[in-house]
Amino acid sequence: MKQLTHFLEGFGSAVQLLFQSARFAGTLPRQRARFIDQCYLIGYTTLPIVAILCFFMGSVLALQSGYSMENFGAKQFIGSLVGLSFARELGPVIVAILVAGRVGSAITAELASMKVYQEIDALVTMNIPPARILVLPRLAAVLVMMPVLAIIGNLIGWFGGAVVCKYVESIAIEPEAYFSALRRYMKFKDVGIGLMKAEIFGFVVVLICCSIGLNTRGGPREIGASVTKAVVVSLISILVLDYFVTKVLM
Amino acid sequence: MTHPIHRNPITAVESPALGVTIDGLTKNFGKFQALKNVSFSVEPGEIFVLMGPSGSGKSVLLKHIVGLETATAGRVLINGQDATAEHTLERIRIALVFQAGALFNSLSVYDNLALYPREHRFGDEATISDKVMRALQILSLENSARKFPSELSGGMRKRVAIARALVMEPQLMLYDEPTSELDPVMGATISEIIATLKDEYHVTTIVVSHDRELALGIADRVGILMGGELVFLGPPASLRQPADPRIADFFHPRIDLKNPRFKNLET
Structure with a gap:
C-alpha cells in the first residue's frame, strides 16, 4: 500500500512537472544556450557508447540468427531480420537505456544535489521557476536528440550485422545481399515507428529523472538513493512502455 | 506614523520600506510542532534579529516568509499582503x-x-x-x-x-545565520555590512542568528524563539540583564565542569 502511494505520488509529481514546464514553452527561444548545452550532453556525449553498443548488438544478432537460420536454409534473410529488429525494437530500446543510464543518472544527480544544497530553494525565492530553466531545456533537447541517436544507432547496428555476415565463414553473405534483403522487407514505417518509440522513451526518462532529482530530500546519501531510483524507474518504464507502444503502433 | 523611505542599493530608486507581520504562525511536521502560534511585526526599515537555540524554529519561520514552507495555521503578511498568495514574489522582491x-x-x-x-x-x-x-x-x-x-x-x-x-534590488532582506562558521573578524564584517545596508538604504531586514554579538550590535529589536514559541520580543538592551532564566541561560551559558555528566568523558 505504501509503495503504491509512493508510486502515485511520483507519477503525480512528474505529470505536474510536465505541465509546469509546458507553461514556459514560449521561453525556449531565449534559453538557446541552455538548450544547446543539453543537446550536447544528451546527444554528443552519448554517441560513442551508442555506437559501440549498437555495433556489437547488430553483430551478435547477425551471428545468432546466422547460426539458427542456417538450419532452415534461410540465411539470405539475416539482413531483413537484423534491419527490422533494430529499426522497430532494439535501436530505440538500446538508445533509451543508454540515455537513462548515462544522461538520466547525471540529470538526477545534478538536480538532487541542487535541491539538497538549497540551490533550488534559492531559485524559488528569486522567482525563477526550476521547471523553466532546469527542466524545459532538457525535455526539448531530448526530443531533438533521441531520433538522431536512434537513426545513428540503427545504421551502426545494421553495419555491425553486415560485417559479421561478410567475415564469419559459416554465414558468408556479401554486404550487397545483406543490405538488399534489409531493404526488401523493411518499410519506411518501420523506421518511423522506431523513432517514435525513441522519442517517447527519451522524453519519459528525462521527465522521470528531473522529477526524482527535484523531489530529493535529505543529504548526500539521498542524492545517491535518488540516482539509483531514477535509473531503476526509468528502465522499468522503458520496458513497460515498450510493450504498450508496440501494441498500439503494430 | 511616517514610514522610512527605502533606497534601492543598486539603482538608488526610492520607495516606502516594507513591513512584515507574522500572525499566529503554527507549523507542524507530523507530530512535531516547529512553530507554536508565533506572532510579531517587523517595522519598515528596521533590523529585526530572531534568535534562539538550534532547532527552535528560526529558519522554518524564515522559510514561511519567502513561501518555501506553508503554514499549518496562521499567516505571514508583507505590507498587508499574504506572503503565500500567488504572484507575491512577483510584486515584492x-x-x-x-x-x-x-x-x-x-x-x-x-x-x-x-x-x-x-x-x-x-x-x-x-x-x-x-x-x-x-x-x-x-x-x-x-x-x-x-x-x-x-x-x-x-x-x-x-x-x-x-x-x-x-x-x-530587494525591498526585504532575510539572512539565515549570516555569521555562522565564520571567524570573529569576518563575522563582524558581515554584521557591519548588514547594518550599513540598513542605515544607507533602509532595507527592512530580518536576521536569524544565534550570534549574541550580532544581535546586541546591530538589531533594532530582537525576538527569541525557544521550542517553537516566542519567549521574548523587545530591544536588545533589555537582553543584557534578562529576567527570564531560560533567556539568561541562553545568553550566559554556564558550564560546570564538576557536573557528573562530564565524568563520563574523562579517560
Whole structure:
C-alpha cells in the first residue's frame, strides 16, 4: 500500500512537472544556450557508447540468427531480420537505456544535489521557476536528440550485422545481399515507428529523472538513493512502455 | 506614523520600506510542532534579529516568509499582503541569504549575480553588468567575479550570497545565520555590512542568528524563539540583564565542569 502511494505520488509529481514546464514553452527561444548545452550532453556525449553498443548488438544478432537460420536454409534473410529488429525494437530500446543510464543518472544527480544544497530553494525565492530553466531545456533537447541517436544507432547496428555476415565463414553473405534483403522487407514505417518509440522513451526518462532529482530530500546519501531510483524507474518504464507502444503502433 | 523611505542599493530608486507581520504562525511536521502560534511585526526599515537555540524554529519561520514552507495555521503578511498568495514574489522582491550561501556551483560569481536580472530581463547585458559590478564593489568582491563558488572561502561565499541578494534590488532582506562558521573578524564584517545596508538604504531586514554579538550590535529589536514559541520580543538592551532564566541561560551559558555528566568523558 505504501509503495503504491509512493508510486502515485511520483507519477503525480512528474505529470505536474510536465505541465509546469509546458507553461514556459514560449521561453525556449531565449534559453538557446541552455538548450544547446543539453543537446550536447544528451546527444554528443552519448554517441560513442551508442555506437559501440549498437555495433556489437547488430553483430551478435547477425551471428545468432546466422547460426539458427542456417538450419532452415534461410540465411539470405539475416539482413531483413537484423534491419527490422533494430529499426522497430532494439535501436530505440538500446538508445533509451543508454540515455537513462548515462544522461538520466547525471540529470538526477545534478538536480538532487541542487535541491539538497538549497540551490533550488534559492531559485524559488528569486522567482525563477526550476521547471523553466532546469527542466524545459532538457525535455526539448531530448526530443531533438533521441531520433538522431536512434537513426545513428540503427545504421551502426545494421553495419555491425553486415560485417559479421561478410567475415564469419559459416554465414558468408556479401554486404550487397545483406543490405538488399534489409531493404526488401523493411518499410519506411518501420523506421518511423522506431523513432517514435525513441522519442517517447527519451522524453519519459528525462521527465522521470528531473522529477526524482527535484523531489530529493535529505543529504548526500539521498542524492545517491535518488540516482539509483531514477535509473531503476526509468528502465522499468522503458520496458513497460515498450510493450504498450508496440501494441498500439503494430 | 511616517514610514522610512527605502533606497534601492543598486539603482538608488526610492520607495516606502516594507513591513512584515507574522500572525499566529503554527507549523507542524507530523507530530512535531516547529512553530507554536508565533506572532510579531517587523517595522519598515528596521533590523529585526530572531534568535534562539538550534532547532527552535528560526529558519522554518524564515522559510514561511519567502513561501518555501506553508503554514499549518496562521499567516505571514508583507505590507498587508499574504506572503503565500500567488504572484507575491512577483510584486515584492524578497532576498534570502541562505546559511550556506546556496550559490549556484556551476556558475561563476558574476553569473550567479547576473542570473536574476537576466531571467527577469532587467535590461541589456551592459546594464546588467553595471548592476552586478556595483553589487560586487559594495561587498569588495570585484576581483572575484570570474571565480567559481568552489574557489571561495566561507566568508567570501557569504559575501557573494549578499551581493547576489543586492542585485535583486530587494525591498526585504532575510539572512539565515549570516555569521555562522565564520571567524570573529569576518563575522563582524558581515554584521557591519548588514547594518550599513540598513542605515544607507533602509532595507527592512530580518536576521536569524544565534550570534549574541550580532544581535546586541546591530538589531533594532530582537525576538527569541525557544521550542517553537516566542519567549521574548523587545530591544536588545533589555537582553543584557534578562529576567527570564531560560533567556539568561541562553545568553550566559554556564558550564560546570564538576557536573557528573562530564565524568563520563574523562579517560
